[in-house]
Amino acid sequence: MTDAAVEYDVVVLGGGPAGENIADRTRAAGLSTALVESELVGGECSYWACVPSKALLRPALARADARRVPGLAGSVSGPLDAEAVFAHRDYWASDWKDEGQVGWLDSIGADLYRGHGRLYGIRKVAVTSPEGEHHVLSARHAVVVATGTRAVVPDVPGMAEARPWTSREATSARQAPDRLLIIGGSVVAAEMATAWQALGSRVTVLVRGSGLLPRMEAFAGELVTEALTEAGAVIRTGVDVESVVRDGSTGPVSVVLKGGEVLEGDELLVATGRAPRTEDIGLDTVGLAPGHWIPVDDSCRVPGIDWLYAVGDVNHRALLTHQGKYQARIAGAAIAARVAGAGGAQDTGRWGAHTATADTEALTQAVFTDPEAAAVGLTLAEAERAGHRVRAVDYDLGKVSGAGLYADGYRGRARIVVDLDREVLLGATFVGSGAAELLHAATIAIVGEVPIERLWHAVPAFPTISEVWLRLLETYRG
Structure with missing residues (x-):
């Protein structure tokens, strides 16, 4: 790798919603900005989470509402047109192509580097492109980590070999499995149970805890469970999965519960949590622990490293797209203020616009179940x-x-x-x-x-x- 570096005011590692918003704010402040992305610009939300999941859910929710309206209920008694729903989803996921997002980056004057990026010491990011090319990007003022999270697959015997769905497969699949088993009680579990039950799957949800949506008021999970049950889904609570077995490469999957009960499905979705994508981004070169969440202050700056910021899921303040974008706006304003000579004023509380509070005091969340x-x-x-x-x-x-x-x-x-x-x-x-x-x-x-x-x-x-x-x-x- 060459040590000759391309210099920018700000380098952003990760091109999801949080990374895009940082780039937008720093460019608006007149700061030269490079963005590094290893997959698709737009990130998890645009292609495998918020957007495609809501595209799958909207027809299901609209039909459910219509069935409760006098004069209309009889007109929507049949099944959803699955192919039309998938086409609608594909449109909103841009067919998993990011030309539109790249065009937007071009329009604001940010430079895109495709490939795997790693911190490379103080204010530097090394990028290896898919073609094997190497670049070193040097930041005059700030490096921002916005690499997001990945789905956690539990360390259960046979789980990895069974090739379960995660949220990515659940939002991009092109056919409804006849029988879908879901492990978890999270937002992903509840929403995907709603979507795939409406698309024709027979859904069974296996919850280790006492119910769905455990981070909300208990009545939220109870009402969603009641509706899913009426729609034909089975919700099992207080269950532990001991092992998983897939019959061949494409055969049914069996889930063995504690006590010996065996449940069989055609696909298995695991929705049991997220982990930070920090295991191979060079955190060790700046004294941080690879694979861990990145600690930040209320301006999203890493304590003790005055040039390093982390926004979005990766800092673990709030694993929600809108909160990551909010943090990016805060961090972008803080970086611009510091570059302009505001120093550390925002850290003393005098720069409210540069201090994130919504993700600790007024966290918002909407779950698009029925x-x-x-x-x-x-x-x-x-x-x-x-x-x-x-x-x-x-x-x-x-x-x-x-x-x-x-x-x-x-x-x-x-x-x-x-x-x-x-x-x-x-x-x-x-x-x-x-x-x-x-x-x-x-x-x-x-x-x-x-x-x-x-x-x-x-x-x-x-x-x-x-x-x-x-x-x-x-x-x-x-």
């Missing part, structure tokens, strides 16, 4: 563990006029978690059809620390599902 589950901030249990004096206020979403008009038999639930000392919201959860669209109002209330007394004057339109806000406040006041 029903949808959406949450922001703290759950009741989290608020109590944090020492807040709180009250949970619940309301049956089905009793809101707008929900009843939205669909017959509308089922859902809303909860706000109120800080009784300050009378502001610390958290909110909504479960029901279309519930994800309620989330941003709650996010604004939490981030803005809007007093309950002021929320009374935010009048929801009638008849909308948002009228639940009025009912929640009425319930709080008693």
Whole structure:
């Protein structure tokens, strides 16, 4: 490898949503920027996660809603057109080609280096292209790691040999397996169970814990489980997988549970967590541990290394695309401010725009199951563990006029978690059809620390599902 380096103001390692947003912000600040990507520009979200999964889910959710609307239900009684759904998914995944994203990079003036990138000492990144070419990129001001995460496949006997699906295969498969086994209770498990059950698979979900969506209020997982069960899926909780066996290269897969019970499927999806893609990016050259999450401060800078930043999943603050993009905006602003001479001002709290808080105080998440589950901030249990004096206020979403008009038999639930000392919201959860669209109002209330007394004057339109806000406040006041 040659030591002759191409110099930039900023070098970004990883071209997913977080990496793209860093490049956008640093280029907007007039800083020369190089982006290194080993796969497709746009990353996991664009091709194997958020975008293709929602393209698969939208027809399923629309059909489910239509079946609950008088005068329309009889028109949507048949199965989904799977080929049309897959074509829709392929379109939104750009047929797994990244010309559009590359064109966007060109339009902002960032340089793309394709290949495997590794930190190469202080402010340097070495890149090996697929053709074997070697480049050294030197950063005048900052290197940003945005390499994301990969799916974890548990170390269970026979699992690796069985070639299970991960989220990548689950969002890109071109045929519905007749029988799909899913291990895990996460968002991926719940969403893919919803999608593939609707596409014709017989789905069985195996959850080690007590239920689906364990990071949300318990009622969210309960309502999603109830709907999946009614749709024909089987949800098993409190089960442990002891081994996995695949019959030949393409035959059925058998999952052996603790106690000896054997379940058979045509495909097996493992959705049990994520791990950082840091095992071979040169962290050891800067004193960090390969294969580990990268610690950062609230400007997403690595403590003790004034030129190194980490944004998105890789820093483990919040494994969500929108939060990674948010962190990238924060880090981009911090880098630009430091280059412009702001020094460390943002680290003292005087530069609020350069300090990430949403991923610790107002984390948002939407799960596109039927029903949808959406949450922001703290759950009741989290608020109590944090020492807040709180009250949970619940309301049956089905009793809101707008929900009843939205669909017959509308089922859902809303909860706000109120800080009784300050009378502001610390958290909110909504479960029901279309519930994800309620989330941003709650996010604004939490981030803005809007007093309950002021929320009374935010009048929801009638008849909308948002009228639940009025009912929640009425319930709080008693």
